[in-house]
Amino acid sequence: MPNIPHHDVGSGVIFSWLLNIIGISALLVWTSIGIISLRFRRAYKAQGLDLTDLPHRQPLFPLFPVGVVILGTLMFIVQGYAAVVQDPFDHQNVVATYIGVADYVILYVGYTIYECIFEERRSHFMPLMEVDFISDALWTSGEGVGV
Numbered sequence: 375m376p377n378i379p380h381h382d383v384g385s386g387v388i389f390s391w392l393l394n395i396i397g398i399s400a401l402l403v404w405t406s407i408g409i410i411s412l413r414f415r416r417a418y419k420a421q422g423l424d425l426t427d428l429p430h431r432q433p434l435f436p437l438f439p440v441g442v443v444i445l446g447t448l449m450f451i452v453q454g455y456a457a458v459v460q461d462p463f464d465h466q467n468v469v470a471t472y473i474g475v476a477d478y479v480i481l482y483v484g485y486t487i488y489e490c491i492f493e494e495r496r497s498h499f500m501p502l503m504e505v506d507f508i509s510d511a512l513w514t515s516g517e518g519v520g521v
Contacts, residue, residue: 399477404442457471
């Protein structure tokens with residue numbers, strides 16, 4: 375039988391990978407939330423709707439969503455930089471750091487393919503003037519808290 379090298383995968387390695395998946399996923403999700411928040415407000419204003427009708431007031435808009443996008447991106451880069459400059463260089467550490475990105479990309483591409491095949495959409499970025507704020511809304515005009 376040939377001598378095949380193997381690596382012992384202990385609970386510490388598995389825990390590290392799971393921790394990295396959760397951490398990088400949280401960064402990607404919060405960065406996405408910041409982008410979605412900015413896009414929501416742009417679509418709402420583009421349609422001429424009154425911001426005082428919104429039921430939730432976002433403090434210090436657009437500072438918070440822009441800050442979330444910037445900080446999320448910087449943390450993503452710094453986390454990878456720390457894995458790359460580690461001495462001695464360990465490729466497994468780099469993979470473990472960014473393994474959550476693969477999950478994010480697979481889910482994003484999978485949903486994009488689903489939309490193209492089953493919903494016949496070419497993009498899930500709806501034009502700002504076509505975003506539907508009326509159907510199934512949980513609030514009506516005049517019920518907002520003011521901005």
